[in-house]
Amino acid sequence: MKRIKFFFILLCVPLMLSAQAFLPDSMVVCTDEDKAIFDDYVQKFLPCRDSSMNWLMLHTGFYFLGTPYVSYTLEVTDTEKLIVNLRQLDCTTFTETCLALARTIKNDCGPTFDAYICELTKIRYRYGLLEDYTSRLHYFTDWIHNNNDMDIVRDLTVELGGIPYPMYVNTMTRLRNKYVHLKDNDDFCARIDTIEKEISAREHFYIPKNRIDSVGVKEGDIVAMTISGKGLDIMHMGIAVIKEDRLYFMHASSVGKEVMITLVPFYDYLCGIKSCTGCMVLRPLPPEE
Structure with missing residues (x-):
């Protein structure tokens, strides 16, 4: 079973990379304020890119202390799109956002907004493929299973x-x-x-x-x-x-x-x-x- 799963992941990798590289702007929902928060985060955390992932995860969480709790922020479109909302968080999006930002800071190609989009897509969707509503990892044990498989x-x-x-x-x-x-x-x-x-x-x-x-x-x-x-x-x-x-x-x-x-x-x-x-x-x- 592990061997089958391994080969399935190998088959998914080219599709994942393609999906990450060419996710059209029409599939991403964000505001100028979200991008401004991202830029501010990168400016503050880029000097810390050599810190451990645990340190980055912790301090990224600190960065968002006081951010308003808002539920259902991923349910704002008729069809499934990647929702980027750094202004309002629930328990799941807080966890995903901190993880995606911490990994983006450590991205060898540079902590760009596109890199963040790629990381968030990999984390939120089954094997990084945004297809439709059912491809989102709705149950957190499924989220764990997928992100553990993906070495995230x-x-x-x-x-x-x-x-x-x-x-x-x-x-x-x-x-x-x-x-x-x-x-x-x-x-x-x-x-x-x-x-x-x-x-x-x-x-x-x-x-x-x-x-x-x-x-x-x-x-x-x-x-x-x-x-x-x-x-x-x-x-x-x-x-x-x-x-x-x-x-x-x-x-x-x-x-x-x-x-x-x-x-x-x-x-x-x-x-x-x-x-x-x-x-x-x-x-x-x-x-x-």
Whole structure:
């Protein structure tokens, strides 16, 4: 199975490179303000390009502290396009944005806006191919699976002592009427149903929340919170922060309405959410040289 997957990725690489190099402007949605934020970020972080990916991920998160939380920012077009929004973030787009920007800074060809577009496309879409709504990595365990395969992140959950995470996903098809791109599109719904079955059939692992302080999470790691039942896989995600030798959590908060760091250690934050069972841990990786 691993050999089949390896050859599939090899077959996808030329298509990915083509898609990245020739993604037309009509497929990208952004504003002048987004480009200005990108330019400001590059000016501040280019001198730090030799720093580790974890350092860049962490400090990129710091850069966005106070940015307003806004949900559904990727659902603003009738057909699927690459949405670039550095002005407003939710928990997923915050994580993706920080990872894409950190990798762009380390791009050997220079941290251009086009390079950022390429990185964001690789991260957000299955094997970097923006085809339609179903090619987006909607479920975060699918996001992890894909980005781990692509050497964009490294899933450390098992290495850090993770245990089996029995789960299934069906939220998108079960609640299709709440998804504007699914409710009237039987073809998309059928494809998402197939994807949900593939995700549910995979082996998953998680770190129980009562062990999170002892497993060696590093600053700048991505942490994704697991949930008990409900047809979901991950309920929230963000970036690990260490303060006074305790693990904290930087995230785009729907409660705080902005990007912020938890006021309490991550363990206490997790314990305050009854449905949360623990988390998965991912390490950001630099682009291949």
